[in-house]
Amino acid sequence: MSGTLMSLCTVDALPALPQGWWRAWSLAPATLVPLLLLAAWALAPTWRSGLPAGAARRWRLVGLLLLALALVSPLCRLAATLAGAHMAQLMVLVAGCALLAAGWRAPRHAGGARLGAAATLHGLLLWLWHLPVVYAAALLSGPVHVGLTTALALASFAFGRQAFHAGPAQRGAVLVALLLSLAHTGLLGALLTFAGTPLYALQAPGARAWGLSPLVDQQLAGLIMWVPGGMAYMAAALGVFLRRTPRAPTMGPRIPTWQRPLR
Structure with a gap:
């Protein structure tokens, strides 16, 4: 049992079945040790981010x-x-890295080509993950x-760091990158939701153990990426927009003429 807990989350390890899923923790050194060192x-x-200390530390804590x-x-x-559950895990992973980036040091160069490259790589990896042959390799190896x-x-993390630390002049580019991410992940979610056949045969036994058909399980995965995932990108875009929008100067209380001091 302990040896299984020390293994990675692949199909040959301890499965999370209805009768005991809450005991199926993963203590694999390949993920646990880097996570502890990062924390x-x-x-x-003594860690310094160049941001307000309390807020930055909270962002990093939630991300971790x-x-x-x-x-x-x-x-x-x-x-x-x-x-x-795989799709939910990826969405949590992406959100954690983005929040960790929000409390990190600002990059030396933000926006422009670096923002585009980070957003493109983030999107390509999400699509690559869900190619059936790659998905199967990730579950087996x-x-x-x-x-x-x-x-x-x-x-x-790189995409979040570029997005959350870009200067006011890059606000438009950040919003475009986030909305494009919302669009293409929504497309991937829709493709998984409306696919007529199951694409991930390796998880068919797990789906049946939970009382689901493999196709319904896949449709749930698509909906998770499409709806909650899309809402996360929209929330990030809204947060960037509100944070970057300059506030109107506040007016002090108006003093009646008769109360003003004589000059």
């Missing part, structure tokens, strides 16, 4: 908690068992699983 560094008292939820909690084993997860985490 120790990001939350150290979401990463732990995606990589250590039973959600990780569920992701190897159900396509719907530990190195492929770790490599794809790490690549998506780094790309999401």
